[in-house]
Amino acid sequence: MGRYVARRLLQMIPVFIGTTLLIFLMVYSLPGDPVRALWGDRPADPQAMARLRHEYWFDRPVLAQYWHYLSNVVTGDFGSSFVTGRKVIDVMAETFPVTIRLALIAFAVEIVVGLSLGLLAGLNRGKLWDKLVLVITLLLISIPIFVLGFIFQTIFADQLGWTTPTVQNSDDITQLILPGAVLGSLSFAYIARLSRTSLAENLRADYIRTAIAKGLPRRRVVGIHLMRNSLIPVVTFLGTDLGALMGGAIVTEGIFNVHGIGNTLYRSINQSDNATVVGIVTILVIVYLLSSLLVDLLYAALDPRIRYA
């Protein structure tokens, strides 16, 4: 087990280098001169531009820039933004907690609501409940997330007045519930469908019939025997979804004015602020890698037949 984890962690190193290089090259290849754009429509100062370029390594070949960046990252220094002059690590320390909380709320929503709907539909296959869940999830999957955001805003803030239309304080977790629900809604529809199919299928498996024949209480049959086996596809989805939720927060954060990584990333891409973009995306990649590792470890917990050596 320990060796397996160690091996997986080591495998992350090449993935990490590859992704950062790709992102670095992509930001670098954006057209235009980001340093000149700092002055906007106003006349730029050639001497100050030259100094900025030199200070932030823009006047060197792209691979040298990348090497410089990477060797600093290894020592924990993510550099600083040439636009704002702020340390990227500070920017991330402010914005990541917000987005992580937002993603966790979305995550909680999709697990709780998605699984209960899936259970409801899977245990009542072909009946009214099943059809109802089918329709709801179909709706959610087919509506783009920004439309849903505005609909929720209108219903819950403008009509019902339960909350403010935008987030007033991004550090207040209760205010993140609405955007979190919007963010998680697409995924909970997928989870409901995945778990419904998997539950309905396993319900007809031999070992379930045996368990029922043994006279086990229904609660135990469903809760232990059925759920545990049916959850494998759901867990796979959840693992990859955590990364997607954090990256996908750009739209939701924009609608609800949440000051998380989504908004920061959007602005930084517009300004070709490569240090900030690469820093944030690198952390997102790491989150993604770690969550998929977690998923693989969870397989073993769910299915005793799976072993890692």
Place this chain on the structure above:
Amino acid sequence: MRGATHAKWAAGAVIVALAATACGGGGSGGGGGADGIVSSSWGDPQNPLEPANTNEVQGGKVLDMLMRGLKRYDPKTGEAKNMLAASIDTSDSENFKVTLKDGWTFSNGEKVTAKSFVDAWNYGANLKNNQKNASMFAYIDGFDQIHPKSGSPSTDTMSGLKVVDDKTFTVKLNQKFSTWPDTLGYPAFAPLPRAFFDNHAAWLSKPVGNGPYTVDSYTKGSKLSMRKWAGYMGEDKAQNGGIDLKVYTDNNTAYTDLTAGNLDLVDDVPASQLKNVKADLGDRYINTPAGIIQTLAFPYYDAAWNTPNAAKVRKGISRAINRQQITDTIFQKTRTPATDWTSPVLGEAGGYKAGLCGDGCDYNPAEAKKLIADGGGIPGGQLKISYNADTGSHKEWVDAVCNSINNALGNDRACVGGPVGTFADFRSQITQSKMSGPFRAGWQMDYPLIQNFLQPLYYTGASSNDGKWTNADFDKLVDQANAETDKAKAVSTFQQAEGVVRDQMAAIPLWYQNGSAGYSTRISNVSLNPFSVPVYDQIKVS
């Protein structure tokens, strides 16, 4: 049981992750609504909040509350009035003696002295400090040493600045510039306390100034709270308890919050809401001229545009644009058709002259067609108006301008829009002189002087003369105007120079841009200054 151990591993990892996120919390108390506090929309300032490093409106809002310089532009008339300056005297338009008023201090108790100004200006001009507005100090003698064209600065002080005593300093310029004192209302000329130099990082996270407000707390990227400073010396004391600037990445979101009652002031009404704004806000919507003019510039480095006949074509194009219709329908009257090359905020005395453009700016399709034909037609057969497509929704008006031209000429292909993906790319193409046709040009004044609308844009080799237009008559008149000590004469000489721009149609004036704002029922006495920044200190809370 192996499965159970695995579950423990996984659960442990999840708990660690959750704990890590929980640590990041620690929320501060939120929301406006407190007594006398106005909440206002804000955008994250692009640069650190140093006075000489702030060249956009969001940082400018903060500096306008936090700092007071020698002069201040009157929020209504734009006139430069003495603030900290008791007097600024000169006999030759080149050597100035500045005397400060008594009793001014920074909010940390430090006295504002002549040295506070000289140190701040030297800091702003010094190439080492990478200040974006360093060029504002370019008229001061010694700028070339502290901000050399190449290499490192050879000095840390400009020779043109001399402290005489605590309340007096002298300035020597490197050329005659009679209206130079009127440029001193620009925020880059603000004084700075020692704390700025001694502990720069601390100052940046909580700036200290001498203005009517002090910074109470600053959470970068989300909120800046300014509070009224009781010890403020000026007459423009804050009439509210303070201003909470809240960061919005999208002005639509800010507008939503305003209509829902979560925000008191939005100083940028989104284009998409202009249709509803009257219904939503009634007379709580303001739409007043700002010192911004939009023009179409031409590439004079392209031989086809640099012929005597091309002036006729440019005039023809100008006459083919139905400005009134475009400002009414597309901009919902947040722009006013331009009839000169300055801005109404200058006022008659300041050099604004309605109708200076003459018939060159009158819409007349028949005349337009004739002029363009006389001039030999559009160079290359098709007009391509370049603009950046990422910000500012320029596509709508460029397409409308092209439609107007196409209709006038009776040719569907006479004019097309030429979008450039990003602003950075657009600027690069302009600076590298790669434009082949007219391009969008906007000018926001630095200070309300007619000089600022002409010299940087049309003088030979000037910093913002992107089209590389050059005209000896114009240059001569500008030089004359700058040396003129009588203000009225200087203004009329500048207007003569503007006449040269008109006769050559160096750039086609399109419209003057207005500043727009909307506010809640909680506040009153809201207005915008000529820089389209809300006059925060005058806002009253009911």
